[in-house]
Amino acid sequence: MPFSFLLLVLAGLSVIAYRFGVSRARAVAPGRQAVLHSRPMYHGLYVAIWCGIPALLVAVAWVAMQPILVKGLVMGGLPDAYDALPKARLDLIWNDIRNLALGDVVRADPAPEIQAAAETFRRLYTIGNAALTVLCLIAAPLAARYAVRHVSIDLRARNRVEAAITVFLVASSLVAIFTTVGIVLSLLFESLRFFAKVPVLDFLFGLHWSPQTALRADQVGSSGSFGAVPLFSGTLLISLISMLVAVPVGLMSAIYMSEYAHRKFRAVAKPLLEVLAGIPTVVYGFFAALTVAPFIRRAGEAMGLSVASESALAAGLVMGVMIIPFVSSISDDVINAVPQAMRDGAYALGATKSETIRNVVVPAALPGIVGGVLLAVSRAIGETMIVVMAAGLSANLSFNPLDAVTTVTVQIVTLLTGDQEFDSAKTLAAFALGLVLFCVTLGLNVFALHVVRKYREQYE
Amino acid sequence: METAILRDTMHTLSDTHAPEGEAAPMTAKIEARQTNVHYGDKHALKDVSLDIREGEVTSFIGPSGCGKSTFLRCLNRMNDTIDGCRVSGTVMMDGEDIYDPKIDVVQLRARVGMVFQKPNPFPKSIYDNIAYGPRIHGLAANKDELDEIVLTSLEKAGLLAEVKDRMEAPGTGLSGGQQQRLCIARAIAVSPEVILMDEPCSALDPIATAKIEELIDELRENFTIVIVTHSMQQAARVSQRTAFFHLGELIEVGDTEQIFTNPKHKLTQGYITGRFG
Numbered sequence: 001m002p003f004s005f006l007l008l009v010l011a012g013l014s015v016i017a018y019r020f021g022v023s024r025a026r027a028v029a030p031g032r033q034a035v036l037h038s039r040p041m042y043h044g045l046y047v048a049i050w051c052g053i054p055a056l057l058v059a060v061a062w063v064a065m066q067p068i069l070v071k072g073l074v075m076g077g078l079p080d081a082y083d084a085l086p087k088a089r090l091d092l093i094w095n096d097i098r099n100l101a102l103g104d105v106v107r108a109d110p111a112p113e114i115q116a117a118a119e120t121f122r123r124l125y126t127i128g129n130a131a132l133t134v135l136c137l138i139a140a141p142l143a144a145r146y147a148v149r150h151v152s153i154d155l156r157a158r159n160r161v162e163a164a165i166t167v168f169l170v171a172s173s174l175v176a177i178f179t180t181v182g183i184v185l186s187l188l189f190e191s192l193r194f195f196a197k198v199p200v201l202d203f204l205f206g207l208h209w210s211p212q213t214a215l216r217a218d219q220v221g222s223s224g225s226f227g228a229v230p231l232f233s234g235t236l237l238i239s240l241i242s243m244l245v246a247v248p249v250g251l252m253s254a255i256y257m258s259e260y261a262h263r264k265f266r267a268v269a270k271p272l273l274e275v276l277a278g279i280p281t282v283v284y285g286f287f288a289a290l291t292v293a294p295f296i297r298r299a300g301e302a303m304g305l306s307v308a309s310e311s312a313l314a315a316g317l318v319m320g321v322m323i324i325p326f327v328s329s330i331s332d333d334v335i336n337a338v339p340q341a342m343r344d345g346a347y348a349l350g351a352t353k354s355e356t357i358r359n360v361v362v363p364a365a366l367p368g369i370v371g372g373v374l375l376a377v378s379r380a381i382g383e384t385m386i387v388v389m390a391a392g393l394s395a396n397l398s399f400n401p402l403d404a405v406t407t408v409t410v411q412i413v414t415l416l417t418g419d420q421e422f423d424s425a426k427t428l429a430a431f432a433l434g435l436v437l438f439c440v441t442l443g444l445n446v447f448a449l450h451v452v453r454k455y456r457e458q459y460e
Numbered sequence: 461m462e463t464a465i466l467r468d469t470m471h472t473l474s475d476t477h478a479p480e481g482e483a484a485p486m487t488a489k490i491e492a493r494q495t496n497v498h499y500g501d502k503h504a505l506k507d508v509s510l511d512i513r514e515g516e517v518t519s520f521i522g523p524s525g526c527g528k529s530t531f532l533r534c535l536n537r538m539n540d541t542i543d544g545c546r547v548s549g550t551v552m553m554d555g556e557d558i559y560d561p562k563i564d565v566v567q568l569r570a571r572v573g574m575v576f577q578k579p580n581p582f583p584k585s586i587y588d589n590i591a592y593g594p595r596i597h598g599l600a601a602n603k604d605e606l607d608e609i610v611l612t613s614l615e616k617a618g619l620l621a622e623v624k625d626r627m628e629a630p631g632t633g634l635s636g637g638q639q640q641r642l643c644i645a646r647a648i649a650v651s652p653e654v655i656l657m658d659e660p661c662s663a664l665d666p667i668a669t670a671k672i673e674e675l676i677d678e679l680r681e682n683f684t685i686v687i688v689t690h691s692m693q694q695a696a697r698v699s700q701r702t703a704f705f706h707l708g709e710l711i712e713v714g715d716t717e718q719i720f721t722n723p724k725h726k727l728t729q730g731y732i733t734g735r736f737g
Contacts, residue, residue, distance in 0.1 A: 263543070341580035345643070347541060349593040349650055350570035359592065364583045 014052035017144040021047030024151045038158035046157040049164050050147035055140040062132045070124045074117050190431035197425040198226045209395035211426045226429050230395040234405030238316045239380040245320025250327025258335040277325040285389035288318035308404040310392035319386050326376040334368025367451050374448030378441040384409040408433050489514040489684045495549035497530050504530045508710045517685045519695035522705035528688045532656050536572035537565050573647035577659040579639030581631030586623050589631040593650035609649055617645035618675050637668025657687040673698050696720050704728045
């Protein structure tokens, strides 16, 4: 029986178990349900959980263990000559066996012992699946029967079901947490491998970035140099330019939207502004590369400046536009959250509208606004597509916005695209860069959330 | 039944208002005539004509939704900040129509201060809360003058002794009663002529309330005060004149003592004896 079908059957069994539980609960207290500790529904759920969950756990464990067991058995069954082979070779053979058994493409004419092994593989899998089905179909009703016998007037079925639901919810939230932990750990370990090849201090404080390494000893090529400071400075420069655009524009538009705009105008304009956030960044990227960058170049040349055709300015400006909705939307929310009583208090003292906003509303909303801006900063630092297309790849250590610069994210992309060896310093450098990026944005986010939360405590 | 009450109401209105002009020996600070307020389609205040006398405490009483707060907010044009609110009729202050387009609402509010139901100190220091009004109106030429204004305002509001050691602490950290006195001090700091109070004690405990009432009595020397209250005892304790509102209409206005001992209108009598409202 295929696994998905087995799950379906288990679900069906649980529904039946539910009915049994309900009727059993009604039977133990005929005509006077009030004496039951829990309502019959909870007894039904209690039995259903007993029916479904243990069988499901058995199935999941089986599916997790089966490949390991099968591999052990199949490889053990090969002639002794194979035992002496190196591990990499054995892995190749195992792949062959599996592909043969599953009907995938294999190398031409496999050896007879390989074919025999594939046959064993197939047989073991068939037996395993059958055993699993039988096991589940026995375990589920048995567990349900155990639970039904427990149904009594005093059974605290409601509390048990509530506890089971709590466990389920905890498990769901753990999925997200473990994913994060997994990502961090993989970044960390790959970075450690990189730092074994390149000293941490050279990476963090080196001024020259040129990640090309020679593949062979006789190859003409640089030995690679991994000073990431030009990347950090480029990232900083572009983020700075984008924040210079996004913060004033976003904040002003938020103030206009929340304090001055007519309700009807706001109803139209706010979603329009938020559309900016929905535009794919790759679209922003070619807008920056094909429209804004040439414009800036021409404008610069008209003024007698030399402008690189891929400039930090173009990427930063367009990224700033992209981030406007982050700043304006969050600022708008926190400005609206400032109690009307604050404004009334200022108006009643004879403050004008702009005085009220400048001296009372914005200061009251400031922590929230700062939080929004910090979230926008971490978005700017992590943004990739626009800078890949508009800012260029040359790692110049420059703070001139008219120069081409590159960022951490752009370098990660270029280091990992194309065919790469996964143990060269060049590739591993991407993980180290990723780790730095992660630490910076995590720090900013934590700080921003802390600021926002502090603000919330003040008014609720 | 209802029409009967209404007819009665109309009757009393014409009764009480005809003689008011002569009956008031003191000068009227604010004269409202035929004031109507609409919130969208809702007719919230109907033809209210009332004099607020200078140097007295006038209290507005009446059941919830009777229009007393609405009328109060007409006196410093706070209703302007509410969407869909229309005011008609005239409200004269010292002989000037405050709804005249030539009147600057900002200056008007500097002359008519307001204290709200819920204490609403700004999220700033105690000092800055008081200094805010004088700063925006340019009332102090230098830091010393500003300090002077802040200290006298706190002194008049009876808060100075409690806060003089922590002027830089946030105003929101004070207790409810202290916050309300801070708001009163904030209103006083602009040297208004009239102070409007919208249920200033409804969020406070009895001890804080007693302090505020005492304060209102002292402030009467320098300011004309209008107070909206749900507590009839409070109206009786602090005010010299009382106006009773019901369903958007002014039912009866008179000396506080007369209103509470010998009300002319049976709606007023019903309300003060607790038969309804």
